[in-house]
Each structure stands twice: as structure tokens, then as C-alpha cells.
Amino acid sequence: MSRTTAKARDSVLLAMTLAALLALPAAAQTSDIGTLDKQAAERMFPGKALYSPYAGRNFPTRPFFGDTHLHTSFSMDAGAFGARLAPRDAYVFAKGAEITASSGQRVKLSRPLDFLVVADHSDGMGFFPLMLGGDPKILADPQGRKWYEMIQSGRGADAAIDIIISFGKGAISKAILPVPGTPAYRDAWQETIKAADDANDPGRFTAFIGFEWTSNTGGNNLHRNIILRENGTKASQVEPYTTMRPLGSDNPRDLWKWMSAYEEKTGGQVLAIAHNGNLSNGRMFPLIESFTGKPIDREYAQTRAHRERLYEVTQIKGDGETHPLLSPNDEFANYERWDKGNLDLSEAKTPAMLEFEYARAALRNGLKVEKELGVNPYKFGMVGSTDAHTGLAAVEEDNFFGKTSSSEPSATRAMHPFVKNPSTGLEIMGWETIASGYVGVWATENTREALFDAMQRKEVYATTGPRMFVRFFGGWDFAPSDAQTRSPAVQGYMKGVPMGGDLTDAPAGKAPSFLVAALKDPISANLDRIQIIKGWLDAKGETHEKVYDVAWSGTRKPDPSTGKVPPVGTTVDVANATWNNTIGASDLITVWRDPNFDPAQRAFYYARVLEIPTPRWTAHDAKYFGVKMPPEVRMTGQERAYTSPIWYTPK
Amino acid sequence: MKTLLREPLLHFLLLGVALFGVYGLARDRAPDGTGQIVVTQSQIEQLVIGFTRTWQRPPTPEELTGLIEDRIREEVLYREAMSMGLDRDDTIVRRRLRQKLEFLIPDLASQIAPPTERDLVAYFDQHADKYRGEPAVSFEQVFFNRERRGTPAWEEAKSALSRLNAQHGSAVTPDTVGDTSLLPIEVTRSAVSDVARLFGGTFSKELVNVPLGRWAGPLESSYGLHLVLVRERVPGSLPELAQVREGVLRDLLAERRQQALDVAYAKFRARYAVVVEPLALAQGESGVSQRQ
Numbered sequence A: 001m002s003r004t005t006a007k008a009r010d011s012v013l014l015a016m017t018l019a020a021l022l023a024l025p026a027a028a029q030t031s032d033i034g035t036l037d038k039q040a041a042e043r044m045f046p047g048k049a050l051y052s053p054y055a056g057r058n059f060p061t062r063p064f065f066g067d068t069h070l071h072t073s074f075s076m077d078a079g080a081f082g083a084r085l086a087p088r089d090a091y092v093f094a095k096g097a098e099i100t101a102s103s104g105q106r107v108k109l110s111r112p113l114d115f116l117v118v119a120d121h122s123d124g125m126g127f128f129p130l131m132l133g134g135d136p137k138i139l140a141d142p143q144g145r146k147w148y149e150m151i152q153s154g155r156g157a158d159a160a161i162d163i164i165i166s167f168g169k170g171a172i173s174k175a176i177l178p179v180p181g182t183p184a185y186r187d188a189w190q191e192t193i194k195a196a197d198d199a200n201d202p203g204r205f206t207a208f209i210g211f212e213w214t215s216n217t218g219g220n221n222l223h224r225n226i227i228l229r230e231n232g233t234k235a236s237q238v239e240p241y242t243t244m245r246p247l248g249s250d251n252p253r254d255l256w257k258w259m260s261a262y263e264e265k266t267g268g269q270v271l272a273i274a275h276n277g278n279l280s281n282g283r284m285f286p287l288i289e290s291f292t293g294k295p296i297d298r299e300y301a302q303t304r305a306h307r308e309r310l311y312e313v314t315q316i317k318g319d320g321e322t323h324p325l326l327s328p329n330d331e332f333a334n335y336e337r338w339d340k341g342n343l344d345l346s347e348a349k350t351p352a353m354l355e356f357e358y359a360r361a362a363l364r365n366g367l368k369v370e371k372e373l374g375v376n377p378y379k380f381g382m383v384g385s386t387d388a389h390t391g392l393a394a395v396e397e398d399n400f401f402g403k404t405s406s407s408e409p410s411a412t413r414a415m416h417p418f419v420k421n422p423s424t425g426l427e428i429m430g431w432e433t434i435a436s437g438y439v440g441v442w443a444t445e446n447t448r449e450a451l452f453d454a455m456q457r458k459e460v461y462a463t464t465g466p467r468m469f470v471r472f473f474g475g476w477d478f479a480p481s482d483a484q485t486r487s488p489a490v491q492g493y494m495k496g497v498p499m500g501g502d503l504t505d506a507p508a509g510k511a512p513s514f515l516v517a518a519l520k521d522p523i524s525a526n527l528d529r530i531q532i533i534k535g536w537l538d539a540k541g542e543t544h545e546k547v548y549d550v551a552w553s554g555t556r557k558p559d560p561s562t563g564k565v566p567p568v569g570t571t572v573d574v575a576n577a578t579w580n581n582t583i584g585a586s587d588l589i590t591v592w593r594d595p596n597f598d599p600a601q602r603a604f605y606y607a608r609v610l611e612i613p614t615p616r617w618t619a620h621d622a623k624y625f626g627v628k629m630p631p632e633v634r635m636t637g638q639e640r641a642y643t644s645p646i647w648y649t650p651k
Numbered sequence B: 001m002k003t004l005l006r007e008p009l010l011h012f013l014l015l016g017v018a019l020f021g022v023y024g025l026a027r028d029r030a031p032d033g034t035g036q037i038v039v040t041q042s043q044i045e046q047l048v049i050g051f052t053r054t055w056q057r058p059p060t061p062e063e064l065t066g067l068i069e070d071r072i073r074e075e076v077l078y079r080e081a082m083s084m085g086l087d088r089d090d091t092i093v094r095r096r097l098r099q100k101l102e103f104l105i106p107d108l109a110s111q112i113a114p115p116t117e118r119d120l121v122a123y124f125d126q127h128a129d130k131y132r133g134e135p136a137v138s139f140e141q142v143f144f145n146r147e148r149r150g151t152p153a154w155e156e157a158k159s160a161l162s163r164l165n166a167q168h169g170s171a172v173t174p175d176t177v178g179d180t181s182l183l184p185i186e187v188t189r190s191a192v193s194d195v196a197r198l199f200g201g202t203f204s205k206e207l208v209n210v211p212l213g214r215w216a217g218p219l220e221s222s223y224g225l226h227l228v229l230v231r232e233r234v235p236g237s238l239p240e241l242a243q244v245r246e247g248v249l250r251d252l253l254a255e256r257r258q259q260a261l262d263v264a265y266a267k268f269r270a271r272y273a274v275v276v277e278p279l280a281l282a283q284g285e286s287g288v289s290q291r292q
Helices: A003-023 A038-044 A076-080 A087-094 A127-132 A142-152 A156-169 A183-199 A252-266 A298-307 A359-373 A448-456 A480-484 A488-495 A617-625 B002-006 B008-026 B041-055 B061-083 B091-112 B117-126 B153-165 B192-199 B201-207 B241-270 B283-291
Strands: A029-031 A034-036 A063-070 A115-118 A206-213 A224-228 A270-275 A310-315 A381-384 A417-421 A426-429 A438-442 A460-463 A469-475 A496-498 A502-504 A513-519 A527-537 A543-552 A587-593 A603-611 A640-643 A646-649 B136-144 B186-191 B215-220 B225-234
Touching (some): A063 A206, A076 A127, A076 A156, A087 A115, A087 A183, A127 A142, A183 A206, A270 A448, A310 A359, A310 A460, A359 A527, A359 A603, A381 A640, A438 A448, A469 A488, A469 A603, A469 A640, A469 A646, A480 A488, A480 A513, A488 A496, A488 A513, A496 A513, A513 A543, A543 A587, B091 B241, B136 B153, B153 B215, B186 B192, B201 B215, B201 B225
Parallel strands (some): A063 A115, A115 A206, A270 A310, A381 A460, A502 A646
Antiparallel strands (some): A029 A034, A063 A438, A224 A270, A381 A438, A469 A496, A469 A513, A513 A587, A527 A543, A527 A603, A603 A640, A603 A646
16 A cells, blocks of 8 residues: 555544544444544544643744854955954854954954854945955056055055045045945955855854945944845845945935845845944934935835844944933943944934934834834844954953954053044043844744744844843733743743734733743853833823833842832952852743733833843953053943843734 | 085086086077077966066066066076976976876866766765764753752752653653753754753763663753753764765865876876886995994
């Protein structure tokens, strides 16, 4: 008998048996092979969950850590600041190899990353390697020759500044600037693709093909990183989208069109992640579009929600969760804040801008817009990444290789201005750069497809560097006992939705409950607490937020009047740049139910996990180089993770 | 001095000088009979490319003139040296020529018959072990939180272990002992190095020695204690050909080159009647050692 026939026979038997059972559920059925009673049948065809809790499921069991935003020498500004490592080197380093940094120092990660996106600026991609290599076309141009000779004669820094200024003004000679369509540009993009394809090792390490679209008009940061799901066969059919006209545009709407065109042309998929709203001077999450001066419309909201499902909430140029002026009742809001101005500090910040720059405020405004337009443009998940311009995704506090190659470890790097604008008199010092961050992705396996799909469903969380595990599930039926099972995630997926998911249609009389858990990074600090941040829209159309402490270490008691859990204390020895894990907990888990739920009100919930205080990279620098930091330099911090939210939308 | 006079190099040099003198006196025409040296355009282009690669810029006109002059000088001396037979019995020249031929034969071979898809598949099948990944392991684990249980954690884990392995009576399921944790309770076909990243290096090293099919432990990780049930060890999975295609092609070509070389060498070798004289005792050296 053939296999198919045997299968068919089995199905027929099964169907007959089931039919018999359904017809007479309680009665015993006698046939010529004996009596089939209900108990016996249940043993054969279990109606409830399978005995093995793992059979028939394919949910993620571990997060994969990576960086979606790393620059190499292929980025114009990175090259100018001395980066000599190419995309290929960046992947080798991320995989855990020891290499030589551009500053000549040996460097290695404490542990390999699981994935990396080299996202070099699309404008001028590959210019510096050509310049440094003495490309004949560059040397044939007077401007190119001038810079080349400056670099050759040891005045590289002057050349770099001149190049960056000319680039910013669009004053680089057309003959030498690689733009899409030129052989030089094609070469740079092909090498970017090839480096990723060569480094990609399904199951072990994922190397995504990507680039950064760097819209920066007037110094206002509207940057987006673009990540392709597929390999070079599809990526090679296009060239990156740039911001310079006529080929490119600085308006995100045009970028989204390019994304659609890529998908139509290749049948592939692509996603965009914006970053550094804190340097956009009120333009990152607009209610009024800066390009038109008009309120955002339904099309904008729809396309943005579709194209930009994630936001890079923390990175070297500051943390963008929230701001003390936006969240006055959040005592942890003042974390690694950059609020002096836009990216080049050409315009000072005003408090009115903040609402349109920070993630939490955007999540709140998203609820408001959704009520008006029917679509929430700011329904994004949270990632952290480095934005390092060194080819090195190295953002651990004791292994921080800086923002640019000129800020790789040195005795003076903390006290060099990072940006300085003489016209406004504003400056941001080197010490203000933060060793942050990575993204944790709950994917079923470490492949381009699985990671990309997990990012699209927002099952991701941001960390400021430590690789803690964070779980966050929302549902209607979580009970405290769910936090005590051997594998809480099983309950999480069965009874609720994971981070990035949606709740709706509240059962009568029920408030949403959340299963939330965190496990410390095995080589980093213990955990202080887990908080759940709720934002909601009231009947009057006003948004609100509240931070709840839901799990914490030790026997601390929440303050009866404020409900806040007192600080965990500190074990940091700044002079020696050490701490110990005698306070805090290695893991925290709880089930929390919203005590103030109104089923008529739109809301979002996300978890924030805080580590106990640890020495900041500046403390490690001070210790290693034997230098004294000025009093204003922060030397400690509480590293953290932010999960993607879970949204509640009334039916 | 006596030793110096016996030195073959000296003989060689003297011979060379003599030859040079003889030829130099005997002829004033160029050895190839034409007396013409043509520096072709493509040779000049090669010079420019070589220079640019080294100096990261094209040569100036003066530099180019210099390069061409040098090329002419090289050609003149090369021809004269060849006509004097200086290439003969020169170790470096011999080695270089051998090397050239050894490179040439296999390159020709691989160009004549590029490997077909079938060749690749066959090669991949024959050499499967070369392409295997890292060994992997599948296991289940039960976590014991030392922070919560304190010192008794070890004993409690031990006692749970015997109950997990009990056939009947006191038998328990893994879900009923141990503590909650975010670590995966079931790890399926994970590379040993990945296990190390999740549970720490000590744990993954110990895991290698755990016998299959029985609960064992406790093993220590960065988080606490674990009982483990190792279900299988996989000796490194075989990738799809498509995943390692480039490497397979490279290896196959390398093998082909070696084969081509061996075949060609066998053919060449067959053209010669080789006589190896009986090994004479190394007199000089044994004499030296005797004197000491």
C-alpha cells in the first residue's frame, strides 16, 4: 500500500471515530474490536493541551541581541573622523573577533552579537575609501586633489572638517561625490551588500543589508535606518535612497515611496527605523508637518504606521524615552538627556519642541491622532542601537569605543566637545555621549527572515547596553500563579499577546493584566525594578501618563503617599570603577493588573527595567587613564531596557 | 681560505665573469640578432598601473620617462644575461620556472573544464565532514534559584533529581520542581558556543559530559543551579550545498588543480630515464664531527 493511501485510510478511520463520538458523546460504542468509551478515546485524541508543553509550538524562547545602526568608513562623516574599518570589518568584529580599531587599539566584544546592520549614510556612500585610496577621478578634480594632498601631508583633520562642511552645504564637486548611478556609488553599495551576504550565517549570525537615509535639513535630525529583509540578489536591483535632490529628498514621505518601489520591484520587504528625535527640534513626531505646515493627514498616519513600526529610543547621542518636562512625576526620566538644540546645535531647543521629539510623548499623541484620523501614526516598538561611526558596535561601559574614531579611548576624549556651534554658543561635550544601546529581538531563530519578521511585529525591546532578557505579555486572564510556572513565556503566549501586540474588546468588568519578567545580563549588574508605564487618552481628548513600580528587589516598601518604591541604593566605587551585586535581584517577575482601567479609553502600556547603579564609561576612563573628570561629568547611571508597548483600543 | 676556494659559489662567479668577458669581447651585436627593443603601449600602461597602485596616484611625465628608461635597461640586461646562459643552473631561476609551470598547468585545467553542478554535488557528498557545522546539543533544564532558596538550593536540586529519575512512586514532572526563569527550558539543537552565551561557559563545558537520556546535575550557570536532561548530541549538522557553495567550489577547484598537476607531472616524468646514483657517504661532515 502506498504511503498516501495509508494516510487516507487513517484519516477516514479518524473521521469515523470522531463522528461516532460526536454523535453520542457519553455512550459507549461497541464494535468488533471492542468498546470505545469516552475515556479511551480521550487518551487517543486528547482534547486539551498536549502533554509536552513544547510540542506544536514555535514561539521564541530567547532574545537575539544586535545593533541596527552602525557606520563604517563608508559613511562620509565616519571617514572624515578617521574611521578606516569597512563594513566587512564591522561584521567580523560583531561576530566576536578581536580586531584593530581605527585608532590602532586592539578591541574585542565581551560576547559576540547575534546580528548587525551596517547602515552607512546613503549620501556620499563610499567617498572616503575612494579619497584615501587616491582614486584617479578624485585626484583629477581640483577640490578632490586639494583634500587628498591635505590628508597626505598630515592635515587630515582640517581636510575632514572642510569635507564635512562642504558636504553639509552641498558644495562637493559633482565630479567626485558618489551619487546613485555613478560607478563609484555602485561599487560602494555592492561592497556593502557583499560584506553582509558574506557575513550572514543563518542560525548563527545575521548580517542585514541596510543603509541610513540622513535627512538633516537645517541641522534637524529626521534620520531613518533602512533594513532590507533579503539578500544581495534583491538589494542589487536598487541603489539606496538619498536626501540630495534631484535624485533624493529630505521628506520622509518620499522615502516611504522609495520603500514601496523597492518592494514592488523586487518582491522584497524593507523597514525604516527613525532615531534621535531629541535632535530634531520638534519635527520627529509631528502633528503639524514641518514640510507643509499643515496637520498630518490620514495618508501620512497610515504610511508612517505601516513603514515605521519601530523607533530607536536610545543610542550614543542621548536617550529618547522621555524628558523631565514631559514626565515631571517620573523620577527616572532624566536619563542621559540631550536637549540643548538640534543635531548641529544651529538652533537652540525650546520646551515646546519636546512633545514632538520623545518616544513616550509620541505614543501619547498617537492615541490622540488615532481618535481623529482613525489611524495611529506613532504605534511603534522600541529598539536601541549604537549609531557608532567607528565600525565597532562596542557600547559596554567598560568597553566603549566611542561615537567616532577620534573619540575611541583616550585620556582626553571626555573633554573634547562633541558638537560645538559658535553661532549659537552651544556645545555638547564628549562625556555626554552615552554607551548605548542594543536591541533584543524575540525571534524564533537567528535568520534574516525571522529577525525581520519579529521586528515588524514589534516583539523587540531596547536596552542601553546590558543584554538582559525582558518579557512582557498582556491579556485579560493572567493570574499571579502564571508568574510562578517553570516557563512563564508559555503562559504568556497562550493567554495573551507579547510586546508589540494589541488588546481590544475588553471583557465586561475586566482590566488588562500583564505578565512581565526580566533576567539580568549574566555579566552585568543586578536589577533594581520593573516598571509599567501607562499612557491613555481621556474622554476630553487629553492624554496622560503614569509610571507604576510593579516588581522590585529586596524588601523595600512603596511610599504610602506616592506609591513609589524607594531607591535601591548604590554599591558603585567611582574611583575604582567597580560595583557589586550585593543589592538588586538577578531576576524579577510579576503579574500586574491595571488598577485604573476604563474600557472606553485608548491606552498603551510598556515596561521599563532598571539595573542597579553602575559606573558610567567616564568612570572607567578616569580610572584607566588616571585622569580627573570635572564635577559636571556624570560618573554613574542606571542602565535600563524599554519594551515595545502593548496597545489597548476600545472596540 | 682553503674552504673558500672549495666554495661552489665562488667557482660560479668566476665562471660568470669569464663568460661575460668572452662574450663581451667576441660580439658587439645584440644577442637576438635584431638589435631592436620596442616598448609597447600596453607595456607602458602596465607601468602606469603599477606605479599608481603603489603611490596612489599616476606618475608625472618625468616619472614616466624614468619608468620607461628602467624598463629598457631591464630588457637590455635581461637579453644579455640570457645569451650568456646565466639562467642555467641558477637555483632561483629554476625554482621560479618550476613555480610558473606548477601554477600554469592547473589554471589551464580548470579553465578547460569548469566543474558542473553534478561535480559540485558529488564533491560535497564525498567530503561532507569538511562542511559540518559546530556540534549541537538538545536538552531540557530545570532551574533552581539560589537567591530565593539560599544554601539549601543544592540539596533541594539533588533531591529533585532523584525524584525526576525515579521510575514510579515518587516520580515527578519537571514542571513541578524548580523555579521560574526566563531562560529557555528546552534548548533544541543549539551550538555548544550558543549554549555558553545563554548559560555561561562553565555550564556548557559541563553539559558536554552529561550522559544522554537521564536527568543529571545540578550544573552551575551564571544564574543558579540547573538539572539537565540531555536528549541528543548532534555531531555538527551538514549544511545545504547552497549555503556553502562558494567554499565547496573553491575546494573542488583546488583538488582539481592538484590532480591536474599530478597527471601532468606523471606525463613529464615518463619522458625521462631517471638515474639516481647510490648515496655516497657524506665524508666532509662526518670528518667534522670526528674532529670534534
